[in-house]
Amino acid sequence: MxxxxxxxxxxxxxxxxxxxxxxxxxxxxxxxxxxxxxxxxxxxxxxxxxxxxxxxxxxxxxxxxxxxxxxxxxxxxxxxxxxxxxxxxxxxxxxxPDAHDSKKSQGRKRKIPLLPVEVETKPETAPDALPTPAVPSGSTPSLRGSMSMVGHSEDAMTRIRNIDCIELGRSRIQPWYFSPYPQQLTHLDCIYICEFCLKYLKSQTCLKRHMQKCQLCHPPGNQIYSHDKLSFFEIDGRKNKSYAQNLCLIAKLFLDHKTLYYDTDPFLFYVLTEEDEKGHHIVGYFSKEKESAEEYNVACILVLPPFQKKGYGSLLIEFSYELSKIEQKTGSPEKPLSDLGLLSYRSYWSMAIMKELFAFKRNFGFDREITVQDLSQATAIKREDVVSTLQQLDLYKYYKGQYVIVISDEKRQVYEKRIQDSKKKLRINPAALQWKPKEFGKKRTQSIF
Missing domain, CATH: 2.30.30.140 (SH3 type barrels.)
Structure with a gap:
């Protein structure tokens, strides 16, 4: 060479x-x-x-x-x-890594152009205002469902990381992927984002000026959970359109396998925050269709890079299933998952299912049988995900004409230790969740993320 x-x-x-x-x-x-x-x-x-x-x-x-x-x-x-x-x-x-999944989805692709963002500009805020995010040339492939995995765009422009750095709160973060911010921003060393309303600005001076006028110290919407300095806020994509769209733009910087759409009306966003004396600081979020024919309880999920590997991903997943339990439904994340997303969900599913199996054994011994349907209802995990997890753990065996769950002593000891260790990690306290399911129309929702 x-x-x-x-x-x-x-x-x-x-x-x-x-x-x-x-x-x-x-x-x-x-x-x-x-x-x-x-x-x-x-x-x-x-x-x-x-x-x-x-x-x-x-x-x-x-x-x-x-x-x-x-x-x-x-x-x-x-x-x-x-x-x-x-x-x-x-x-x-x-x-x-995601090429295999995208090949499987090619038959369902359809091309839909991006919709423009509506930006309200008042005369007194004009110096800080930035134009609508640029729409890539051509069209962007999409699958049914919010932020669906579609493989890599045919447009080379969207394959090139276009933002060098963002400043969000106390963190400077190097983006991983393309996101359609205004083209004027792509030439800057850093773009500045208000951590409360998520408005993007071109300089630190503009950010300071904006912070003097911004009335928020937490995400808009309803605070539905608060425990140990952690909170969840529920944001309606129709009522808080600007915030939801800005959140999507940030998420696209760190999600390669998703396609961004600006019609946030059909979605709810659940934003996880850490609280201090200055306010509630965004850690991550997941979005969810108001009405999902496929029974998805998560459309898109993201922990921002400064907060990764701290247990927040599992906390977001657990929270999504707590909502499903209140709805008295089983749920599943939108498929197909990215490679890292699948690992996170398999880890959560494995722990949730093993905990339920051990609890059942303690309560009933061998006097009662437990079925896949029982596990699904107890955990709110969709039946198909329960079965795939049992198979992945090599617990699902065919014996005398039927499927049975078999846990070896070695595997039991491993998971008993993991369950014990998990008690020291971040967990959702169901008693701190104040939420009731909302009733929405039966109209089919349209794809975003």
């Missing part, structure tokens, strides 16, 4: 176009990896730079690299007739 810093012949560098595959020096890992060229441009110093997706890596690792980090001898041109900006025309398509 070529040494880093070695001068590349200009004619060879010019051959590197969108859709090519080439070996690239991945500096963060200090290794060479095959990558797909998503886009190219020329830097101010005249050197070519390329936006690359590393094959078999999560797209959050996509980045701009300069020409001195590519090995021209490994260049593979895209096949004729390949999809530009898609999989580069190479056999097998995109090798990203």
């Amino acid at each position: 070529s040494e880093i810093g070695e001068e590349k012949p200009k004619e060879n560098v010019e051959r590197v176009v969108e859709g090519c595959r080439i070996m690239v020096k991945m500096v963060s890992q200090n290794e060479w990896r095959q990558a797909e060229i998503i886009s190219r441009s020329r830097a101010q110093n005249g050197m070519m730079k390329f936006y690359v997706h590393y094959i078999d890596c999560n797209r959050r690792l996509d980045e701009w690299v300069t020409e001195d980090l590519i090995d021209l001898s490994s260049l593979k041109m895209p096949q004729r007739g390949g999809k530009k900006g898609g999989a580069g025309g190479h056999k097998g398509g995109d090798d990203a």
Whole structure:
């Protein structure tokens, strides 16, 4: 391979176009990896730079690299007739972790253009105002349901991370993916977001001016849960349209497998916050269709990066099922799930089901049988998810003409310890939840996230 810093012949560098595959020096890992060229441009110093997706890596690792980090001898041109900006025309398509799921969903894709955001601008706030988020050229694929997984967009523009940094409250965060913020913001080093109303602003000065006028110290909507400095607020996407749309824009920065739509009317948003003397600070959220024919209890779920790996993801999932219990329904997250989403849900399902099995054994011993339906009703987890979890745990066995649940002593000991350890982690206190299900019309809802 070529040494880093070695001068590349200009004619060879010019051959590197969108859709090519080439070996690239991945500096963060200090290794060479095959990558797909998503886009190219020329830097101010005249050197070519390329936006690359590393094959078999999560797209959050996509980045701009300069020409001195590519090995021209490994260049593979895209096949004729390949999809530009898609999989580069190479056999097998995109090798990203969610490629398998997106292939399964291709038959259900339909293309719907993004709807514009309605922004109210008052004369006195005009200096801080920013235009409506730009709509990508062409159209964006969608599946039924809010923020559905659709695989990677055919438009190369939406495959390129367009925001370098956001400042939200006390955190500066580097986004992972594209989100259709106004094009004027994409040239800034950082965009500034009010952590209470989620309005986006172009400078720290604008943010300070806005904070003097912003009346919020918590998300809009109803506070339906408060316990140990943690709260949940229920926001109606129709009544608080601006907040809901801004929340969706933020979420898209960290969710690759979802398509953003601005019609928030059919959705409720449940925002988790941490409270201190300054107010309630957003940690994460999930959205939910007001009326779901598929019985989904979560459309989209996100914990913001500064709060990840602290147990908040499991808390959001648990809260969604507590709502389902009050509704006296079983629920399930919108399918298909991303790879990380599936891991989070499987972890929650496993613990919830094992707890119920152990509780049943303590209460009834071997005098009564427990069915999958019993487990589903007790946990509010949809029957199909109960079965898939039992199979994944290798507890679902076919014996003498019927399926039975078999727990080995080894597995029992493992989960008894996990359940004991989980008591030290964040949990929902059902007594602190003050909520009643709302009645909505029977009109079918339309897809957003």
